Amino acid sequence: MNFSEEILKWYQVNKRSLPWRGSTDPYKIWLSEVILQQTRVVQGIPYYLKFVETYPEVGDLARASEAEVLKLWQGLGYYSRARNLHAAAKMVSEQYGGVFPETYGGLLGLKGVGDYTASAIASICFNVPEPVVDGNVYRVLARYFGVDLAINSTEGVKYFKKLAREVMDVGRIRDYNQGIMEFGAIQCVPKSPDCEACPLSESCVALQMKRVGDLPLKLKKTKVRSRYFNYIVFVSKDGRTVLEQRKGKGIWENLWQFPLIESTQKLSQSGFERRFGELNQTVDLVSIDLFNPEAIVHKLSHQHLYTSFWVVRTKEFPMDGISFEEADTYPVPVLIADFLRSFKKSYF
DNA sequence: AAGCCGGGGGA
DNA sequence: TCCCCAGGCTT
Numbered sequence: 623m624n625f626s627e628e629i630l631k632w633y634q635v636n637k638r639s640l641p642w643r644g645s646t647d648p649y650k651i652w653l654s655e656v657i658l659q660q661t662r663v664v665q666g667i668p669y670y671l672k673f674v675e676t677y678p679e680v681g682d683l684a685r686a687s688e689a690e691v692l693k694l695w696q697g698l699g700y701y702s703r704a705r706n707l708h709a710a711a712k713m714v715s716e717q718y719g720g721v722f723p724e725t726y727g728g729l730l731g732l733k734g735v736g737d738y739t740a741s742a743i744a745s746i747c748f749n750v751p752e753p754v755v756d757g758n759v760y761r762v763l764a765r766y767f768g769v770d771l772a773i774n775s776t777e778g779v780k781y782f783k784k785l786a787r788e789v790m791d792v793g794r795i796r797d798y799n800q801g802i803m804e805f806g807a808i809q810c811v812p813k814s815p816d817c818e819a820c821p822l823s824e825s826c827v828a829l830q831m832k833r834v835g836d837l838p839l840k841l842k843k844t845k846v847r848s849r850y851f852n853y854i855v856f857v858s859k860d861g862r863t864v865l866e867q868r869k870g871k872g873i874w875e876n877l878w879q880f881p882l883i884e885s886t887q888k889l890s891q892s893g894f895e896r897r898f899g900e901l902n903q904t905v906d907l908v909s910i911d912l913f914n915p916e917a918i919v920h921k922l923s924h925q926h927l928y929t930s931f932w933v934v935r936t937k938e939f940p941m942d943g944i945s946f947e948e949a950d951t952y953p954v955p956v957l958i959a960d961f962l963r964s965f966k967k968s969y970f
Numbered sequence: 971a972a973g974c975c976g977g978g979g980g981a
Numbered sequence: 982t983c984c985c986c987a988g989g990c991t992t
Contacts, residue, residue, distance in 0.1 A: 658987045665978065665986085699976025702990070736989045756987045776971065803987050812985060813981065843984085844973060871991085873975065922976055923985095956977065974991080980984090 625766065626791040626798055628822050633801030636808055638663075641670055643800075648722035648747045649680045652732075655739045656707050660700060663807070669698050680722070683708065684715035692877060692953035701877060706734025724748045737783075745795045753786035754799045755779075758806025763789075764838030765810060768827030772839045844924055851929040852889055853880040853958075854898065855913065855965070856905070858936050862943030865952055873925065878952040880931070888917060894932055906937035913965065920957040931961055 623631065637643070640663065642654040653673055657666040672694055677683035683691070688708050695704035710732040714722055722743070723729050729740040737755075744750035753759075760773040763785055771778035791798040809820055817823050817834060828834045856864045865878045883889075883897050895910060913931040920927040949962060 655987065660975090660986055660988055661977085662979075662986050697977075699978085700988085702975065703988090706989080734989070738988060742987070754987075757985070758987065800987090807987075840984095841972095871974090875975090920977095924974065924976090972992085975989090978986090981982100 625789050625822070625825075629801045629805055630791060630794060630798055632809070632821055633797060633804055637800070637804055638808070641667060641674075646747045646796075648724075648743055650674060651743050651746050652710075652722065652735070652739070653707075655742050656703055656734055657698070659703060659739070661698065665698070669695070677711075679720075680711050681715050681720050683711040688876065689953055693951070696877075696953050696959065697956055701874060703734055705876060709733040710735065722747075724750075726750055726752050742799065745799045749796055751790065751792040751795045753783065753790045753795075754803060755783055755786050756803055756806075758803045758810075759786060760838050761812065762802055762806045762810045765828035765834055766822060766826050768831060768833065768837070770837075770839060772841045774841050778839075846924055846926055848926045848928065850885045850888055850917075851927050852883040852885060852894055852897070853929065853931045853961075854883065855880050855931050855933045855961075856936060856939075856943065857933055857969075858939045858943055859908075860939075862939055862945055863949060864939075864943050865949055865954075873922070874955045876953075878954050879958050888928060889930065894930075898932075898934070905934075905939070908935035908937060910934050913961075918957070918961075927957065929957060931965070 642650050645651060654666070654670050657669050657673070673683075676694060677686065686708070688705060691708045692701060692704050695701060698704075713732055714720060723731070724744070724747070726740050726744045729735050729743050730737070735743070741752035741754045744752050745754065760782055763769060763782055764773065767785065769781065769785070771781050773779070773782060809815065815834060817826070817829050820826070823829050826834075828837045854864075856862075864881060866881055867876060867878050868874050869876075883894070883901075885893075885897065889897065891910070891912065894912075898910070911933045913933050917928040917930055920929055946962065946966060954962070
C-alpha cells in the first residue's frame, strides 16, 4: 500500500465523530473550517454548535448584526474571522443568491477564505481534487517524506503544496483530505508521537533518521510586546458604567471595552489621576480606587498586557452609561469578560 | 517576506 | 515556559 492508501485505511478505522463530519453542506463545512483556523477541535466544537443553532442557514447569519456575530464568537480569538465570516455570509446571500460557489477559485474569493479553507470546502463538499495543507499535513508530510524546508518559508509553502498534490488520492479526495488531517491530529502528533503504533512507521523517513522530534522545521516566531492597559471603570451612583468600541487596526477590532489609558509602564495612583485629568472629563468625581493592586497579566501569543482596572466612582452621568447587566450583552475580550465577572462578585 | 491577529491546552 | 492549534490578511 502506498501513502494515500494507508492514510485512507487508517482514517476509516480511527476517524472521530464530529458534529460536521459526514456533512457536505458547504455552509456547515465553511463554518467549521473558519472556526477551526488556528483553533483546536475541542475548543471549536461548542462554537460550531452555537452558530448552526443560532444561524441554521447562511441567510440567517447574513441578516444578523456584526455585533451579534462577534458576541457569539466571544472567547474564540482572532476576531477578524468573525467579521470576515459575517461579510462572507452577506456575499453568498446577496451576490450568489444564497448558494456557495462550488469551485476552488470561487470559494477563494470569499472573505476569510484562503488557500487552505477553499481547498477544504471544495474537496469535502464537491469532491474537487485540491489538496489541503494545514498544520497537521505539514507535520505528516515533513516527517514521512523527511522534508527539511521550513513550513512557514515561501519555498517551504510551495514545496509542501506540490508534494501534497502529488501524493493525494484524486478519486477519494473527500476522505483523503480529512484523513491526512485526522492522522496528524491523532497519530502523528507534534510531541512524542507513538511511532510504535503507527501503520506508516516502516516507510517514515523521519523515524528512520531519528528526526521525528525536530520535524517539521519552522522559522522563529515573533517576539512578544509588553503593553500597559489602564481601564477606567466608571461606576455612577445609580450603578451605571461606560463601554466604548475599539476602532481602527490592532487587537480586538470592533469589540467593546472600558475607556482605556495606555501607558509605557505601570501607573501609580497619582500617575493615573494625572492621565485621567488630561482626558478633560466633565464628571463629578467621588473616588478613584485601583481594583487590582497586582497587575493582571493577559498573555496573548504576541503581546503581554499588564492591566489595571481603576474604579472611578461618580455622581451623575452626563454621558450615556449602561448597567453592568447590559455590559454582558456586548462583545468583549476575555480580559474584560473575566473582570466583569469578578467585579460583580465583589461589588454586588 | 515579515508582521499581526486570541485564547487555551499539553508537556 | 514554550509550542501548537483543520490560517488569513495587511504592509
